[in-house]
């Protein structure tokens with residue numbers, strides 16, 4: 004059994020990983036300021052501290068074996084209009100966390116990086132050696148943290164793994180996506196099925212893709228969680244390992260909408276809107292390195308299954324207040 008600090012463990016991905024760690028018998032402390040997270044998402048069996056990563060030094064001590072760092076702001080659009088919020092929290096907050104880890108001699112880190120660090124891809128599927136040229140302050144803030152972590156590994160012997168998630172989707176029991184505002188496609192389409200939204204906007208149907216709509220790589224949040232447990236084992240002192248996490252399969256916006264129709268039985272009206280700036284036509288991961296270095300194999304790659312789990316969560320959340 005090991006002892007882990009999970010920052011952002013009341014959020015979507017962090018709470019699912021915290022649940023997996025508790026289920027594997029580990030001791031888990033969640034540090035989250037609830038700025039976008041939910042207290043009830045923290046698994047029973049984990050200790051909860053309502054606090055900021057900027058103050059991590061108050062709680063970190065040498066009894067922790069590693070930190071899993073999810074806490075961040077992650078709204079791409081908001082980062083464009085309020086970039087300082089992203090630099091301050093994502094970069095400034097992580098700087099404080101790294102200093103606290105150094106002081107407490109906690110020498111292993113798993114970090115939530117993102118496909119947004121790559122920006123417009125030069126080729127598909129994207130590998131970790133491809134150029135990084137983020138198109139938003141959010142992506143830039145995450146890339147800056149990746150650079151910061153690399154320096155920490157080289158200079159101070161940190162063992163670190165940055166996991167670059169593609170489109171995380173699905174749910175794990177009563178833990179799922181509840182971003183506000185929601186910007187991710189599957190929960191948005193499900194809002195139409197729930198009657199909370201009249202139609203789904205499809206931003207651009209003239210991309211150079213088979214049906215003209217954007218193609219993305221959807222990865223089930225439980226597959227993603229398993230990669231974090233493997234990353235803790237793979238982390239090596241002095242090395243910054245960067246791994247993409249995706250299924251290597253692309254699904255278009257139209258395919259996602261059609262899948263939601265099949266899963267929910269709702270007709271899901273769609274309205275074609277103009278392209279949004281900074282939306283690449285295709286974002287698909289090569290996860291070859293995650294397979295090789297982490298021994299990771301996703302087992303929930305079926306889009307209908309991912310949507311079905313997200314739908315079960317959305318309906319449960321809808322009825323939660325009744």
Ligand SMILES: NC(=O)c1ccc[n+]([C@@H]2O[C@H](COP(=O)([O-])OP(=O)(O)OC[C@H]3O[C@@H](n4cnc5c(N)ncnc54)[C@H](O)[C@@H]3O)[C@@H](O)[C@H]2O)c1
Pocket residue numbers: 010011012013014015016017034035036037038039040041054055056057072073074075076077092096115116117118167168169170171172
């Ligand atoms: N969801 C995705 O598709 C996706 C894709 C790529 C990368 N990521 C990254 O994964 C991580 C988790 O994403 P998510 O979708 O679960 O987001 P989320 O908003 O649900 O979770 C983030 C959590 O961090 C907390 N938090 C934010 N700033 C904090 C601070 N200063 N101190 C303490 N807690 C703080 C929030 O309250 C929230 O609970 C983020 O770092 C995000 O950038 C997510």
